[in-house]
Amino acid sequence: MEWEVSLIERLQGGLDSLQGLVKLLAFIGAETGLLMVVLIVMFCFRKEAGQKLALVTASLNAWLPMIKSIVLRPRPYMQYPDRVKAAALVEKGATAQDVAAQGYSFPSMHSASVPALFFTLAMQVKKRWLYILAAVLTVLVGVSRVVAGMHYPTDVLAGWILGFMVAGVFVLLDRYVHNEVLYHLILLVTALPGLFYVRTNDYFTSFGCLIGAIAAINFERRYVNYKETRRLPVMILRVLGAAVVYFVVNTLLKLPFDKEFLAGATLGALLIRAARYAVIMFLVMGVYPMLFPLYERIGKKQVR
DSSP: OOOHHHHHHHHHHTTGGGGGHHHHHHHHHHHHHHHHHHHHHIIIIIIHHHHHHHHHHHHHHHHHHHHHHOOOOOOOHOOTTOOOOOOOOSSSSEEEEEEHHHOOSSSOHHHHHHHHHHHHHHHHHHHHHOOOOOOOHHHHHHHHHHHSEEEHHHHHHHHHHHHHHHHHHHHHHHHHOOOOHEEEEEEHHHHHHGGOOOOOOOHHHHHHHHHHHHHHHHHHIIIIIIOOOOOOHHHHHHHHHHHHHHHHHHHHHHSSSSSHHHHSHHHHHHHHHHHHHHHHHHHHIGGGGGGGHHHHHHHHEEEO
């Protein structure tokens, strides 16, 4: 709609000096930023809350691309390259017009992910300041997606609605589904249809993360069962170590494959992407915490 394009132009012209903030907000609502929040909560404060956030984030980011691939709305900068600038690409290594890498526009997954994650966290922790933070970040990230030229205003509005709906779905699941196997099966089955028609990176990344997170939660509970910590040196070691494992494993799992093949949108490449992220999430959330007793000893030595 013309009014949406005109609004994006005005925002990009008036807020051009805030592109640094726009990119920061894009990071918060993207894969890496969301994962960092999940890991900090999971490894440092409340394990069960962090695991719930992992399921919420992975599920939402698997469900929404299924909607995107039905609506098939191109991003604003794709449709109006002479009027709209792309300030925060999803995949920086891919071209701006690569739909498989950059994804479709409707609805905005950043705008949905932030309220789903942060309001779920606020409900878990029950702190007023978290509700305020969730509301502020929801508005800022949503507006920033329009300023970045990545979404139309209606994409953001739909993202906000769907984000709250997903948070509500998990409230209902927590209330009525008490069998954990059934709980996890519902999440997987509802995300499964995308395998048959979605051909974008975001879906396969999130579907893999969902599989890996579910496997890791069960593995950790049975074989690891780590405890939260309030000691700052140990908290830092836990999160930094997780980041190292994430990037190292991601790099190693790419080595057996040709770069052009991995960058393609073939079903084979996308399935390998899903498998890669499943392995990464399983190792980071399930296996990596086996090192935490070592961190405790290192932390004690630092305190002395």
